[in-house]
Amino acid sequence: MARSDSRSITIHTIDLMAIASSAVLLVLLSILLLGGAWCAGHQCWFDTRPQVRQFSWQNQVIRAQDEAFILEFDRPMNHESVEENLKITLPEQPAVEAPLPGKVSWSGRRLAYTLDFPAPYGNQYRLELEGAKEQFQGQDQTGQTLRPFIADFQTPDRVLVYIGVTGKERGRLVLYNLTQQTQDILTPETLVVTEFEPYSDGRRILFTAVERSQTKGILEQQLYRVTTGYRPAGEALNSKTIAGQVELLLDNVDYQLLKFDLSADGELVVMQRVKRDDPTDVGLWLLPEGEDPIALRNPPGGVFEIAPDNQLIASAQGEGIALLSLEPGADPLDFLGQFGMILGFSPDGRQAALVDFNREDPDRLYVRSLYLVNNQGKSEKIFDVEGSILGCQFTPTGQEIYCLLSRRLSETDYTEQPYLAFIDRITKDVTPLTKLPSGQEVRWHLAPDGLIAVFDQVETDLEFEGETVLKTDSSAAIVGSKLWVLFPSTQPETDPVLEELPLAGIRPQWLP
Template sequence: MSSSDVKSKSFLQPIDRVAIILMLVLSVLIGLLLWQGDRTVPRVRDFSWQGKQVGAEEKSFIVTFTRPMDRASVEKNLRIEPPLEGKISWAGRRMAYTLERPAPYGNSYELLLQGAQERYSRNTGKGAQIQPFTGKFSSRDRAFVYLGVTGTEAGKLILVNLSQQQQAIALTPPDLMVMDFKPYPAGDRILFSAQERSKTQQNAFDAQLYTVTTGIHPNSPGESSSSSEPPGKIDRVLDSKNYQNLKFDLSPDGKTVVVQRVSRRNPGSDFGLWVIQPPAEARRLESQPGGEFVIHPDGNSLAIAQGQGIAILPLQPEGKSQIKPLDFLPKFGRLLSFSQDGSAAAMVQFNQDYTRSLFLVTNQGVQKELLRTTGSIISAQFDPLKQTLYCLLTQLVTNTKEYREEPYIAAIDLETGKQTPLVLLPKQRDVQISVATDGLAILFDQIVIDRQNQTLGISPRTDAGETITTSNLWLLPVMPLSEDADSKIQPEQLPFAGLRPRWLP
């Protein structure tokens, strides 16, 4: 038998014939699929806020689709319940939705999309409808912290979570007397200064810096879920062995603490600012002595009253020599606050005619006078949209023989300069306000002073040293300023007695 006959017989083996038939069948199927086009249903591949808890710093979410979409049909059929106004932009299969204002705290939301179509279809010219999608997310809890003033709460940090409708929770132990505090940006911890109650009774000043957990654990977008820690876990940040710790500030990103310290051995010459950036040890900021200071939102610099103005100092050292200011504003005597993005600040100018002026100062060189008063400008905070400045001011009462200033809370439109009084607080000087991170409410306290009993002890006191017997907390809902808003919203007294209320971020 010839070699050619052997090759022909091997080619006709059954397994070869089966393989040829399968290839022909698959070729036909592939051809049919190509002729009919892709029949897969478009769907949402990813929603960046799915299952997350968003704060005011989260301004936009992204929806990613499996196929190119007809953008008009997506925008027409997209719904958020409760509604959150925003603007849509596209980049390929990714749609970004940017909120016009922060999502109100304490709410749960649904993102609904059905009826939207893909961009095209080869046969019909009409895209297939998207697989219905429901995404769920929430905003952070509406919660605040205050300093207890009566009974067993006196001198303790107290947490109130309005969203969870829980009872007030004491975060600090009985043996510590809290003096001041500032929440971390995630609201999971609070930085505070305190000293032992026994030393307070001896009228000694020995404040140390601590952190305490709140038990709140926001699952923020872009971050892995952190381990759950119960409220009340305390860690010491800075002792007071060689230096007394005075005022302090916490950067908005929570990574930097600046403390004003004075040496116990040489209090007259060893006085200044120290910087703490964990895990590094506290280090001295080599600069000229100053007064009030505020850390810039970028966390890399701070504003401090020095000499006859406000100096902007870098927080990152370039050497051991004394640092030089990045900028100096000789016209202003106080810096009250920065906007959230750090592009603007509220500052006070002390005028030669004994009046005070409130200025809006921007990083573009704008210095706009918002008001001039014979009273005092105590504090000011920006709303999250940088459209309104909420201020605690006083007006000088001139129809009495006694010199008296009456505080009031006002809102100033930063574009028009229009001032709208919100609440008048007669016969009271020591008030502190806190604007909610979502800009929808203001907390303030209203103290009661015992002028007859001014004995020394552990009772909380005003800046003037007067004994505080109790203090009421008030909640004032606020809405964006509008010209047609005639009705005034009245503040609501909360069932808590405390000082210095502050919203959690």
């Protein structure tokens, strides 16, 4: 009987494993190739679409100095499709179109968006990008559509700080949130605040104050700082800080404190001090952050201000402005004999606003001239006024200036009418905005976004018998004061809006 020759096929375990692995890899490869197309709305089973890797302002609080944001993608993108589909909106004001106009530039996968002007304060913003497409180098066709991206950011609330003048607020630093309509007293009732300057991050305030119980007045003031409870720029929206924590920075045991100035970055404090047992020992001192005060040994002077780059101090000395080094004992860097008052620096620190009193011209005895002097020493006259130039502030872009001016009312007396004016640096046109109460000292301050100003309207009483630390420069006791906000308009056909606040305070300033 013949034997059949049959062959049996044997599949080993290792073969089964190889087949299974190949099948799994085939499925995974299919998912990678096609997964980006298997989407329902914005949800994909396995998403291979391009996406935003980083948005530098996501969930951040941005301030006036924040000029640009960065969008970074995980792969090269078609620039035109990104720019056409990029939207910034105000979720609470959907009717407002393009609230933050700006310019776009690219560097590889990174898009930079630079604002035309600082983002207005008191707003919530939303950035949305949908419909943009990838495009690799050397390819004419665009690829997959970007995974939709939505992120929020905000500007700080509009927040005022002032010295209260009535009731339990008298002599205390008060913080008023204009956006939320809330109010907090920052300093204890044992202190009477005389002057203050907020730090650039809005988190703290530097101030001078005297003990309410002492009787020698402003000559006994000491240097303090207090927390505001507000987040600094770049800090997450959900972070918390505590308000009202007071810290004594410098006492008055050996030296009396006369004036102070805080640098733009908050790293330096310059003070004018006089030694208690030697009144001829008066001059400027430097107080670096976290260090002991250092005597600069400069000649005594008047009003002074630290330049934004922290490289020099502009100080009124004699009949001119001295530019002083921050190095102890150094000779003055320059002396501008033509000018008698320093009003401030431009935001970039390249120019200073100075006043010429025209002392050399008898025919211009009552004329004051505003000049801009750059860091190369070149000066440019902006305007003349027959009256006084009481103060000026640059807008955040540095292209315009707001000034508190006064105009002589008659040729026979010295009465002047103060008013706030807008000055275009290019055309040098001066546009009066509103008249202010005559015969009174006025403190005013422009908001960090340049869109609103605040000023006080003080009430005085020469026979006031209460606390008399709060006085005007003419030594009249301050017994009351109204606060006003002005929404300027630089268009001749549109009147500015003036509104009285339900507050009683002096020397108001906005938090940065």
